[in-house]
Amino acid sequence: MGLVSKACLLTIILLPAMLLASLVGSASENQSLFLNVYVGDVAAEKALVVGYDDNPEGLPFFNATKDLYEDGQLYAVTESLLYRDGQDLRLEFPVKGYYDEYHVVFYIPGEIELTEISCSQGIEFLSSIYDGSLVLDLQGFDLTDPVVSLDYKAS
Numbered sequence: 001m002g003l004v005s006k007a008c009l010l011t012i013i014l015l016p017a018m019l020l021a022s023l024v025g026s027a028s029e030n031q032s033l034f035l036n037v038y039v040g041d042v043a044a045e046k047a048l049v050v051g052y053d054d055n056p057e058g059l060p061f062f063n064a065t066k067d068l069y070e071d072g073q074l075y076a077v078t079e080s081l082l083y084r085d086g087q088d089l090r091l092e093f094p095v096k097g098y099y100d101e102y103h104v105v106f107y108i109p110g111e112i113e114l115t116e117i118s119c120s121q122g123i124e125f126l127s128s129i130y131d132g133s134l135v136l137d138l139q140g141f142d143l144t145d146p147v148v149s150l151d152y153k154a155s
Helices: 003-029
Strands: 032-039 047-053 068-070 073-078 082-085 088-094 098-108 112-119 123-130 133-144 147-154
Touching: 032 088, 088 098, 098 147, 112 123, 112 133
Parallel strands: 032 098
Antiparallel strands: 032 047, 047 073, 068 073, 082 088, 088 147, 098 133, 112 147, 123 133
């Protein structure tokens, strides 16, 4: 077997292995976010955030000293997502980083009237009512630094 034939054979053997290695490497860089955000009553101005995130460093509200994070599972109670201006309230949910899968469900109590939803491009949402609460299911793919803002009033 000549030198050219050996080089072609080696290329045929190694090329699929190199392609597979690059795919595996890029898959490990992908991040997924699956969270449920439970907004407390209007007076509490707190939110409970539970779910799965590959890397909580992209969550500005996450406080490693008081919130729980283990093997991708996250549990956090935060006041840093909610803002009040008289009767007007706003929930800001920014996330830093790239996410190949983004899925956040907001549960908003029935005594709150939603006035505006603002989402980063690429995020779609569905709304429904469940057990007296407004449920907003937001999803997106291939997002960088996604932000969701919810404006509401106490009814």
